[in-house]
Amino acid sequence: MDREYLDALSMDELWALHTQVDQILAARLVAEKRELERRLDQLGQGANSNEPAKNSPAKH
Numbered sequence: 001m002d003r004e005y006l007d008a009l010s011m012d013e014l015w016a017l018h019t020q021v022d023q024i025l026a027a028r029l030v031a032e033k034r035e036l037e038r039r040l041d042q043l044g045q046g047a048n049s050n051e052p053a054k055n056s057p058a059k060h
Contacts, residue, residue, distance in 0.1 A: 009017065 006014070
């Protein structure tokens with residue numbers, strides 16, 4: 001989108017564009033958050049597999 005196109009839009013059209021961009025960015029943020037949480041869960045599971053069991057006796 002170039003500046004001339006944006007300058008030609010009415011306030012209602014600009015607001016509609018703003019709303020559309022806002023919805024797209026919000027959806028992308030939600031998707032990215034889900035992906036990061038999924039990856040964090042995977043890292044947490046990997047880290048937990050290297051820890052000794054909490055109920056096992058301590059080694060001396």
